[in-house]
Amino acid sequence: MMKKSLDMQQYVEQMALLVNLPISPESMTGVVNNFTTIAEIASLVTEFPLPDNIEVAPIFQTYLSNNI
Amino acid sequence: MQMLDLDGITITHNLKSKKITATKIIEQTLTEVEQQNSILNCFTAILKESALNQAQIIDSTIDKGNNPGILAGVPFAVKNLFDIEGITTLAGSKINAENPPAIQDSITIRKLKQAGAILVGALNMDEYAYGFVTENTHYGATPNPHDLTRISGGSSGGSAAAVAANLVPFTLGSDTNGSIRVPAALCGVLGLKPTYGRVSRSGAFLFSSSLDHIGFFARSVRDIAAIFDVLQGQDINDPVCTSLPPQPCFPVLQNGIDGLKIAIAGDYFQEGAEVEVLEAVEMVAKLLNTQTIINIPETHRARAAAYIITACEGSNLHLERLRSRSQDFDPATRDRFLAGALIPGSWYVQAQRFRRWYQDQVMSIFQEVDVIIAPTTPCIATLLGQEKMIINGKEILIRPNLGRFTQPLSFIGLPVLSFPILRDNKLPLGVQLIAAPYEEAKILQVATFLEKSFCGTRILPVRK
Numbered sequence: 001m002m003k004k005s006l007d008m009q010q011y012v013e014q015m016a017l018l019v020n021l022p023i024s025p026e027s028m029t030g031v032v033n034n035f036t037t038i039a040e041i042a043s044l045v046t047e048f049p050l051p052d053n054i055e056v057a058p059i060f061q062t063y064l065s066n067n068i
Numbered sequence: 069m070q071m072l073d074l075d076g077i078t079i080t081h082n083l084k085s086k087k088i089t090a091t092k093i094i095e096q097t098l099t100e101v102e103q104q105n106s107i108l109n110c111f112t113a114i115l116k117e118s119a120l121n122q123a124q125i126i127d128s129t130i131d132k133g134n135n136p137g138i139l140a141g142v143p144f145a146v147k148n149l150f151d152i153e154g155i156t157t158l159a160g161s162k163i164n165a166e167n168p169p170a171i172q173d174s175i176t177i178r179k180l181k182q183a184g185a186i187l188v189g190a191l192n193m194d195e196y197a198y199g200f201v202t203e204n205t206h207y208g209a210t211p212n213p214h215d216l217t218r219i220s221g222g223s224s225g226g227s228a229a230a231v232a233a234n235l236v237p238f239t240l241g242s243d244t245n246g247s248i249r250v251p252a253a254l255c256g257v258l259g260l261k262p263t264y265g266r267v268s269r270s271g272a273f274l275f276s277s278s279l280d281h282i283g284f285f286a287r288s289v290r291d292i293a294a295i296f297d298v299l300q301g302q303d304i305n306d307p308v309c310t311s312l313p314p315q316p317c318f319p320v321l322q323n324g325i326d327g328l329k330i331a332i333a334g335d336y337f338q339e340g341a342e343v344e345v346l347e348a349v350e351m352v353a354k355l356l357n358t359q360t361i362i363n364i365p366e367t368h369r370a371r372a373a374a375y376i377i378t379a380c381e382g383s384n385l386h387l388e389r390l391r392s393r394s395q396d397f398d399p400a401t402r403d404r405f406l407a408g409a410l411i412p413g414s415w416y417v418q419a420q421r422f423r424r425w426y427q428d429q430v431m432s433i434f435q436e437v438d439v440i441i442a443p444t445t446p447c448i449a450t451l452l453g454q455e456k457m458i459i460n461g462k463e464i465l466i467r468p469n470l471g472r473f474t475q476p477l478s479f480i481g482l483p484v485l486s487f488p489i490l491r492d493n494k495l496p497l498g499v500q501l502i503a504a505p506y507e508e509a510k511i512l513q514v515a516t517f518l519e520k521s522f523c524g525t526r527i528l529p530v531r532k
């Protein structure tokens with residue numbers, strides 16, 4: 001429901017105020033378009049259910065093979 | 069003696085056997101770079117004086133009967149996001165050009181110099197490494213040496229093109245979502261992105277920290293192995309750098325592929341690509357005598373998660389610059405950076421948690437196989453300025469889609485080599501050789517086998 005009524009330009013303008021990020025009028029269309037793309041892409045991640053025990057851990061050397 | 073078509077190991081051999089001097093090698097290199105750069109626009113800085121000084125030191129070391137190092141006399145250059153003592157680190161940007169010169173070389177450059185390699189310059193890239201095309205508004209585009217009307221790929225485009233054009237035998241680059249592998253494929257050279265954290269990033273200007281890797285380009289597998297062995301290992305100045313001792317790959321290059329279980333990435337990795345790309349993978353699979361196909365689940369989501377993380381981390385890194393002077397960013401990156409600064413935190417955290425889930429899936433596959441092969445890019449190099457392409461009847465944007473096959477792999481830090489597929493009267497392509505973390509040696513064994521299968525020589529044929 002939220003998604004259907006979302007005004008992306010309004011989101012961009014409000015969020016930019018919140019994070020103190022000036023966006024020039026010339027960039028506004030480009031930023032809104034880019035954020036719309038990001039939102040579409042993000043839905044692929046956010047719609048995927050993850051178990052509670054999956055935690056953030058960008059450390060890759062715990063998966064060393066036995067011969068090292 | 070003409071040195072510029074040789075690989076690094078051969079150059080060092082010729083130097084040590086006194087067939088040529090380091091000074092002569094560097095003079096030849098600088099002459100060629102200065103002549104070619106007006107066309108290729110690979111170099112943003114040429115280090116004539118310091119390169120000649122270093123060459124004299126190498127020559128003097130040899131004259132005294134001392135060991136000059138395993139890469140002695142080999143000219144190299146680096147993407148302009150690596151600190152080079154005495155010059156400003158641009159990272160492809162106009163803004164960073166105002167910074168003072170770097171006070172010392174990056175750790176990677178220092179290690180290579182200690183091994184005798186000679187730094188001759190800095191190379192063009194997409195601004196702040198955010199791109200796959202090296203069409204930089206501030207410093208110009210780097211065209212593909214095989215066809216000057218086309219892109220070299222990016223963001224390490226200058227690094228790939230300099231090697232493809234035989235200006236130097238090897239270069240350094242960085243890879244966050246494919247920025248080594250994409251240009252390596254499009255320019256027809258080898259490009260290795262080692263395991264995340266296995267090569268220090270200290271002294272390199274980062275982009276998206278939890279995804280950033282240092283890697284390199286070369287024209288022979290043995291050069292790749294030698295460079296990797298010089299660079300791998302601990303560095304307390306990079307918080308994500310390995311604590312494990314180096315494990316040399318050079319000694320195992322000739323071990324062959326007997327006993328290695330090799331599989332083809334299916335599903336996602338066989339969709340969204342030109343037919344010739346899939347044919348290249350098939351050809352490599354045939355040479356490696358494998359028909360095994362493995363499917364990595366939810367890879368489209370891995371790519372999406374990498375996109376979110378990149379946008380979030382990259383925008384955060386540049387937030388103050390975006391606030392105060394967004395007009396000085398490259399128009400190709402500015403609006404993407406601005407949009408990335410507005411992403412809700414929960415999306416970022418979910419993307420990072422998904423990363424762990426996806427890594428678990430892939431690691432279970434590596435219980436059964438040693439090396440996976442997949443395409444590097446969905447197509448050959450596209451035209452400079454081209455924005456869209458049609459694949460399988462569907463119109464898609466080029467810039468984001470060049471990383472379709474590379475992005476999900478760097479997402480979980482896997483070591484990957486893009487192996488070049490050079491074809492008569494056609495532009496090059498690449499095939500990725502992928503292994504579990506810290507298994508670069510297996511990749512390089514397979515690459516050595518392929519190198520022999522394709523050309524029977526260590527030097528890949530390159531057109532000017």
